[in-house]
Amino acid sequence: MAEVRKFKVYRGDKNGGQLTEYNVQVEPGMVVLDGIHQIQRTQAADLACRWNCKAAKCGSCSAEVNGKPRLLCKTRLDDFDPAEIITVRPVKTFPLIRDLVCDVSWNFEVNKKIPPLTPKKTADWVMHQEDMDRVQEFRKCIECFLCQNVCHVLRNHDLKDRFYGPRFMVRIACLEMHPMDGLDRTKLLKDEAGLGFCNITKCCTEVCPEEIHITDNAIIPLKERVADRHYDPLRAFWRKIMGADHPCTCADGG
Amino acid sequence: MAGILSVTDPDRLGKTDRVDAWWVEPLLTVLGLTAFIVYSTWAAFQGDHYRFGPYLSPFYSPNIKEWFGWNLDFSFAFSILWVPAGFRATCYYYRKAYYRSYFMDPPGCAVGEPHGRSYLGETEFPFILQNLHRCFFYLAAIVLAFLWYDAYEAFFFKDAATGPATFGMGVGTIVLLVNVVTLTGFSFGCNSLRHLIGGKLDCFTCGATARIRHKLWGGVSLLNLRHTEWAWVSLFAVGFADLYVRLCSMGIWHDIRIF
Amino acid sequence: MSAESKYETHEYDVLVIGAGGAGLRAAIEASAMGARTALVCKSLLGKAHTVMAEGGIAAAMANVDPQDGWETHFKDTMRGGVFVNNWRMAQLHAQQAPDRVRELERWGAVFDRTHDGKILQRAFGGHTYRRLVHVGDRTGLEMIRTLQEKGVHQGIDVFMECAVTRLLKDGDRIAGAFAYWRETGRYVIFKSKAVVLCTGGIGKAYKITSNSWEYTGDGQALAYHAGAELLDMEFLQFHPTGMVWPPGVSGLLVTESVRGDGGQLRNNKGERFMFKHIPDRYKPQISETEAEANQWIAEIRAGKQPTARKPAELLPRDIVARGIYMEVKEGRGSPHGGVFLDISHMPAEYVKKKLPSMYHQFKDLADVDITREPMEVGPTTHYIMGGIRVNPDTQESAVPGLFAAGEAAGGLHGANRLGGNSLSDLLVFGKLAGEHAAQHAKTAGPPKVDDAQADGAAREMNEFFTRADGENPYQIHAELQDMMQSLVGIFRVEDELRKSLEKLATLKNRAARVCIKEGNKMFNPGWHLCKDLQNMILIAEAVARAAQFRKESRGAHSRLDHPGFNPEFAKVNTVAFKGRDGAMQLEGRPLPEMPAELKQLIETEKNHKERHG
Ligand SMILES: Cc1cc2nc3c(=O)[nH]c(=O)nc-3n(C[C@H](O)[C@H](O)[C@H](O)COP(=O)(O)OP(=O)(O)OC[C@H]3O[C@@H](n4cnc5c(N)ncnc54)[C@H](O)[C@@H]3O)c2cc1C
Ligand code: SF4
Ligand code: SF4
Ligand code: FES
Numbered sequence A: 001m002a003e004v005r006k007f008k009v010y011r012g013d014k015n016g017g018q019l020t021e022y023n024v025q026v027e028p029g030m031v032v033l034d035g036i037h038q039i040q041r042t043q044a045a046d047l048a049c050r051w052n053c054k055a056a057k058c059g060s061c062s063a064e065v066n067g068k069p070r071l072l073c074k075t076r077l078d079d080f081d082p083a084e085i086i087t088v089r090p091v092k093t094f095p096l097i098r099d100l101v102c103d104v105s106w107n108f109e110v111n112k113k114i115p116p117l118t119p120k121k122t123a124d125w126v127m128h129q130e131d132m133d134r135v136q137e138f139r140k141c142i143e144c145f146l147c148q149n150v151c152h153v154l155r156n157h158d159l160k161d162r163f164y165g166p167r168f169m170v171r172i173a174c175l176e177m178h179p180m181d182g183l184d185r186t187k188l189l190k191d192e193a194g195l196g197f198c199n200i201t202k203c204c205t206e207v208c209p210e211e212i213h214i215t216d217n218a219i220i221p222l223k224e225r226v227a228d229r230h231y232d233p234l235r236a237f238w239r240k241i242m243g244a245d246h247p248c249t250c251a252d253g254g
Numbered sequence B: 001m002a003g004i005l006s007v008t009d010p011d012r013l014g015k016t017d018r019v020d021a022w023w024v025e026p027l028l029t030v031l032g033l034t035a036f037i038v039y040s041t042w043a044a045f046q047g048d049h050y051r052f053g054p055y056l057s058p059f060y061s062p063n064i065k066e067w068f069g070w071n072l073d074f075s076f077a078f079s080i081l082w083v084p085a086g087f088r089a090t091c092y093y094y095r096k097a098y099y100r101s102y103f104m105d106p107p108g109c110a111v112g113e114p115h116g117r118s119y120l121g122e123t124e125f126p127f128i129l130q131n132l133h134r135c136f137f138y139l140a141a142i143v144l145a146f147l148w149y150d151a152y153e154a155f156f157f158k159d160a161a162t163g164p165a166t167f168g169m170g171v172g173t174i175v176l177l178v179n180v181v182t183l184t185g186f187s188f189g190c191n192s193l194r195h196l197i198g199g200k201l202d203c204f205t206c207g208a209t210a211r212i213r214h215k216l217w218g219g220v221s222l223l224n225l226r227h228t229e230w231a232w233v234s235l236f237a238v239g240f241a242d243l244y245v246r247l248c249s250m251g252i253w254h255d256i257r258i259f
Numbered sequence C: 001m002s003a004e005s006k007y008e009t010h011e012y013d014v015l016v017i018g019a020g021g022a023g024l025r026a027a028i029e030a031s032a033m034g035a036r037t038a039l040v041c042k043s044l045l046g047k048a049h050t051v052m053a054e055g056g057i058a059a060a061m062a063n064v065d066p067q068d069g070w071e072t073h074f075k076d077t078m079r080g081g082v083f084v085n086n087w088r089m090a091q092l093h094a095q096q097a098p099d100r101v102r103e104l105e106r107w108g109a110v111f112d113r114t115h116d117g118k119i120l121q122r123a124f125g126g127h128t129y130r131r132l133v134h135v136g137d138r139t140g141l142e143m144i145r146t147l148q149e150k151g152v153h154q155g156i157d158v159f160m161e162c163a164v165t166r167l168l169k170d171g172d173r174i175a176g177a178f179a180y181w182r183e184t185g186r187y188v189i190f191k192s193k194a195v196v197l198c199t200g201g202i203g204k205a206y207k208i209t210s211n212s213w214e215y216t217g218d219g220q221a222l223a224y225h226a227g228a229e230l231l232d233m234e235f236l237q238f239h240p241t242g243m244v245w246p247p248g249v250s251g252l253l254v255t256e257s258v259r260g261d262g263g264q265l266r267n268n269k270g271e272r273f274m275f276k277h278i279p280d281r282y283k284p285q286i287s288e289t290e291a292e293a294n295q296w297i298a299e300i301r302a303g304k305q306p307t308a309r310k311p312a313e314l315l316p317r318d319i320v321a322r323g324i325y326m327e328v329k330e331g332r333g334s335p336h337g338g339v340f341l342d343i344s345h346m347p348a349e350y351v352k353k354k355l356p357s358m359y360h361q362f363k364d365l366a367d368v369d370i371t372r373e374p375m376e377v378g379p380t381t382h383y384i385m386g387g388i389r390v391n392p393d394t395q396e397s398a399v400p401g402l403f404a405a406g407e408a409a410g411g412l413h414g415a416n417r418l419g420g421n422s423l424s425d426l427l428v429f430g431k432l433a434g435e436h437a438a439q440h441a442k443t444a445g446p447p448k449v450d451d452a453q454a455d456g457a458a459r460e461m462n463e464f465f466t467r468a469d470g471e472n473p474y475q476i477h478a479e480l481q482d483m484m485q486s487l488v489g490i491f492r493v494e495d496e497l498r499k500s501l502e503k504l505a506t507l508k509n510r511a512a513r514v515c516i517k518e519g520n521k522m523f524n525p526g527w528h529l530c531k532d533l534q535n536m537i538l539i540a541e542a543v544a545r546a547a548q549f550r551k552e553s554r555g556a557h558s559r560l561d562h563p564g565f566n567p568e569f570a571k572v573n574t575v576a577f578k579g580r581d582g583a584m585q586l587e588g589r590p591l592p593e594m595p596a597e598l599k600q601l602i603e604t605e606k607n608h609k610e611r612h613g
């Protein structure tokens, strides 16, 4: 049973680095993170890698395995062809600190810019499961930032100064659709958050380990909400003749 | 801590560490969409062979020529087709499909593309117009009503010999029916509709109307879950419906009456 | 050169170490009281252990069972802890938990709801009424995310991936902490008038554990060295059901809800063995036949008020863990050294709906479809009831200005913690700790940092690199884990405990010379482990000593050589502290006197238990 699997792990820091080969003794049911741990224990004590829960619950162990953004603790070795080499690299979109660890602090900075839950004056906190269901999907996010990593607006176009990224669209959607929230974040979405940069190509949804329908349930509904306020010619016309700023929101319950 | 922006290494188109066949999907999309666009443009230029018995090609519906007795010297398909074309072109699914496969923006997930920081997404002209998708939905809904009418008409065969129309069904009837059903499945799974019908509400349970709209939203959401599949099936169905009517009308194919 | 000019230095009123539920709640409170507050944690924000909690938050809100109230919650907690809990903590906890939960909701938490739009509550082991506020099986995530959002918008300064290695003192009082940045390895000094320790548990000293790499007993060790006392360290909870296979996930938690929803424990002969292990005192609540147990499940599923008694699988965690252990030891275990936990007799849809994350966990990680086949499970080191001894009203330790809350602090849970009581603990005592730390900071003058202490702390960290001949930390860590697992595990005997202390002494000597040859100070996990190892060994010693001291079996602490309660030990808590000579001292300390009205509340309960235990 002493099967050996070839790993190639990126070793290096911001000044450069290379893929280094390791042989890993395969145990049944092994995930890539187990392989990394084995390398740390036996071959490279200083191999840098983040992890916490080993159960896909904390979102720490994000990396790219054979080119695909994944959680290391959820990626089984036997999902790969026995001959395939397992190549593990850090996520590409964020500045490398060392080996598999990147500086994801930008995400925490973005989060600070989003106004938190601001209860309506009339909030009575009687909330029904029907309303919770929609919001709870977004609350499943474990902040692995794999979606931020794969989103081409950030990854290829490097527009971190103009677009908050899918994780924070999920966050904003969650607040906007909260039945007790009284704030309108559509202007923020259109301008600072850069919602228009998303071209709904859905890579974020494809990689999300929590299977949140990021594009369909968060981003597109937000685009529609922004369209209500800013791009709907019929509504604009209505607003003009009625002289009202919020044409339908009152009747619709906001 | 390091600066905000990472030093993204310059990307080449298609550069990736992925080892799977990521290019298959965009390739199939290009082939499928191009085939449809070429066929439908050709068919729209014909201006002929769009009617056979009770069957009317969806490309030529509503049949404004017949209704108003206009003698148009261009194929009137163009005065109609911009609606479904616009509807599909601004559809959230198709946007994904062609941004990925035609514009290579991105060609696949975690696959390189060269455009750099000049990328504008849907923030500027022309793509900012995608926000008008809901307007196309309104128009497409009207066209859809006509297609339902056409499918209904396809059950009534006028026989020159016996005079009045008789109820019946041919393979063409089924083709038109399938066409309109799939188009409905596609249109009623539209994200704009999903928003307008209930998604825009922040509270699904505040009042009786909100509860009804929540139910409707649930229905649309169910269709929306398979919007991609509906998009392809309905695209194929509508092209096939035109082809079927066209072949029958040209005498190349003989419609089969079931009863 | 003074320490403050030599090292990066930050000055705060309140320094909170640890950003789990307790730390975040403490920081929010301190900052709300106007204190300049810093929050330091080893991982990224939002990744602390709290994120992994599944079942729920225990709070007597009486949304589902109107009969519930703080008195019942108090009683349940005391009974679960076998009456060595700190009564005042148990009282405050039961009284304040509902408000803390409501507050979370105001800050954005979205809990599951009842039909009339209130917060839904579920049943759990040891709680008389349905009491656990929850979100499916990811309650901890909801809690930490809510607190995190609240915290960052309140202007708390967060120092992520920054590990504290030593507390700094100014005479008797606290002066701050010494830490290093994981990213760069640079040292940093936090100067502060009050420090709150919320660093969680010690599970990583064991081989099989549901805990992450962070759980190395740092807070307990920091406090111990600073002169605080450690309470009841022998009480370590082994959760009965952890995964045992595949090797990579052994110890990973299988939630108690599996049994609550109908899961049956069987040995390799197909016997439901827990029926053999029902103590007399539980006979009134627990069914003695399979038929009756099945009837209970059927009634619960049908939404009826049960007329049958609960299945034996729902005995308290300590009893079930011991039951499983005995089966394995006596050769009736499963192929990978556990027992079978089977829920496949329930309809597949029901299982997937009730236990989504368990379904995926087994499917993705073990290739087991739990709707069709049994799981293999065994006990796993889960939670430490003991911890830093604090004043129940203020959460202040024996060191002025040093506070503690959450799993790092001791007292609330006594000899055994009830499921759900930890998350509520974090909220209630996190708040109190933050409040009193801020208060303390208001009256305290600016502390002085002692250069020698800071330099000493830096030297300790540097030496892991400069020593040339020491051992690799991974090796010693593995030996420690094996040793603790086999000698200070679920069942303890004098002989093995003595052996463990001997072994710990040698490990301690070896660890004192541990070194790291690879890499530099930049994000070097081997280097970090060098320091964590020292803490684990120290805390392991406290656990072993306390276990040796308590010559009785109570709650999670089982002595094969002293089965049953001992009235002498029923009256004391164990306390470990650093003696004048630098060696660890251990003594029994009388339980605080309980006021008459609370005594009365639990008296009937207690008499029964002491007689039949
Ligand atoms: C799998 C699992 C499921 C559970 N389910 C439940 C449940 O359903 N209900 C329930 O009530 N309880 C449950 N528990 C228990 C509960 O989750 C924990 O006891 C609780 O979360 C501990 O919270 P805390 O705030 O004390 O510490 P943690 O959340 O563990 O936070 C510790 C913090 O301290 C930091 N830290 C540690 N050392 C240092 C250092 N040296 N320097 C700087 N920072 C440091 C860490 O980085 C971390 O931020 C569960 C536990 C586990 C493991
Ligand atoms: S759908 Fe939008 S947010 Fe998601 S990856 Fe694509 S561009 Fe980025
Ligand atoms: S939305 Fe999904 S992919 Fe993005 S950070 Fe959250 S869990 Fe990760
Ligand atoms: S370690 Fe927590 S998600 Fe992988």
Ligand code: FES
Residues within 6 Å of the ligand: B087, B090, B091, B092, B093, B094, B133, B137, B186, B187, B189, B190, B191, B192, B193, B227
């Ligand atoms: S989103 Fe596809 S039709 Fe509207």
